[in-house]
Amino acid sequence: MEKFIISGGKKLFGSVKVHSSKNAILPILAASIITEDNIYLHDIPMLEDIKIMIEILRHCGCEVRNTDETLVISPNVVNNDINIDIVNKLRASILLLGSMLARCNKVILGMPGGCNIGTRPIDLHIKGLSKLGAEIKLNQGYIEAKVKKLKGEKIYLDFPSVGATENIMIAAVLAEGETIIENAATEPEVVCLANFLSSMGAKIYGAGTDTIRILGVNKLKSASFTPIPDRIEAGTYMVMAAVCGGEIEITNVVIEHIRPIIAKFKECNIKVVEGENTIKVFSTDKIKPTDIKTLPYPGFPTDMQAPMMSLLTVAKGTSMVIETIFENRFLHVGELLKMGANIKLEGRVAIVEGVKRLTSAKLEAKDLRGGAALVIAALMADGTTEIEGIEHISRGYFEFEKNILSLGGDIKRIV
Template structure:
């Protein structure tokens, strides 16, 4: 297992391009199974999660080729049995349920995995797909599903789950009749999926609002598509620059997607300048405390909670962070405390009393975003840190150490 060795207290400055969004690309890969023709997706960072889902597509029978970020998929479903290694590493594997059912396949799917950040039930996925006519049975460790013909229906989601919204959309585009998803997730990644499906000939309307309408079509066709930029990667690098006293320009950014993140940086005294598909941040002399409550979009994203906690650990004053999405998303707190942070947690509330400086230490990444937060802490800290569990970070940040080095940070993988 690799780890990062980081020499801290170096200024982070410069300019980098933000990669395409992992959380947008994963549903596109699942939806590519719906096409009757080859699919091309451009600017694809070959992250670990993307590699795993591509392996699962190959297992289904697809021909998959990727070179220099250009991904070509020739959909061919020979196998609906994907109770295999890899499924339990990846939460997004559940999206294959919708696409395989839409193609009329009997599915055997291992229970999806992913980061251990709390309970991530699939009941809304099951509820929605069942209402479209699927017969789904949960067994010990795997899911069995089959359908004669998916038919449009009205589906109300008890919670605006991004994954469930995407899964139902994917299944509904080839269903007979109209599907209406109420209390749908409004995240940019949902809009990106709708645009991809429509590029293939689907009829999806209302994505980005809480009511999505899907008119079923008989066939989808090939397309070439560029995914949206990664808003969480952008936010993470912004926090890094703010913590390390630098000035950073990020290109390939849709500022509207990071509006709640920008608002919190401004409250913290960070100067943020918005450009056309770009953003620039200037660090203050010292970050100011602010309060954060994670919420579904357009609220503050749960994926940015850990990097922001890292930043606020060296802020002037006391910050309160409330995590409303995942109950186990404070795994990084104990590791930040090892570096000198003053953080107390009670349930879903963390009280962060800022300290002037963090100190280098040996710490362990226990999930993706918490791992990134520890790297940020180590870059700003005095002395040398070791961050174990680099594989967690590789799941969501492409060329992480290369970008950090180009900006003046001292990091190496061991």
């Protein structure tokens, strides 16, 4: 089992470039099969989750070539039976439900997997696709879906689910007539998918608002597209800069996408300087406490809750963190306690009393963002920390230790 060995207390200086967003790339990959023409995707980091999605596409018959961080996808779909083991390693595999219905009119799909951060039901996906005319049957361990012809419909989502919004949008672009998604997710990744689909000839209006209108077309064409920068990767390096001494410039960012994170940094007395597509963060030893409540965009992102909690463990006072999206997203708390953090859990609320310093310990990453939080904590802690379970981290951060080393951190991957 691979692990990180991190010697803390090193000040971090320099610049780091954010990669394209994993959470934007995965739905784009799923949507790439609804055309018969080649798709060209640029600046694609080969993260574990992306590799899994590519493997699934190849299983379906697609040819996927990778040259200089550009993926060339030839979507020759010949196999609509995707009840295979790798599907349950990836939550985003559920997005193939909409794309395969649009392309093949039927699909058998294994149940999706991903991090164990709480219940992530697929009921809204099924509700939306069923409204478009699909017949969907849940079996033991897999989903069976078919449709004679997708037809546009008005769909109201009980919760602004990012995945459900994306799945419905992918299917609806080839549906007959007009589809309206009400209470749609407004996340930047949803807008990015809409822009990708539009570049293929789809007619989508209102992405980024809570009402998305889609006019179905008969066919989509080839496209060349670069996904948006990863706002969670940017936020993770921002936290790293704030707590590790020194200063870090983070490039290739969309400032508006990280506005909720910037707001919390200012509340915490952390200096940030915004550029056109860069942000510079200056460390401080006078971090003020703040309260965080995770919410759908443009609220504070649930994916940044764990990294921010590492920061709040050394704030001068008491902070409250409320997790409203996933009920099991405090798996990192027990590990932070091993390092001397003072955190009390009450259901979905964490009360964080700041301490002067964290100390090294032997830790285990139990999910992706919690794993990143432990790396941040280890970088600022006294002594040498060992983190196991880093395969979770590799799912979402490309060349993580390489970037940390370039900033002056002391981190080694042990295989």
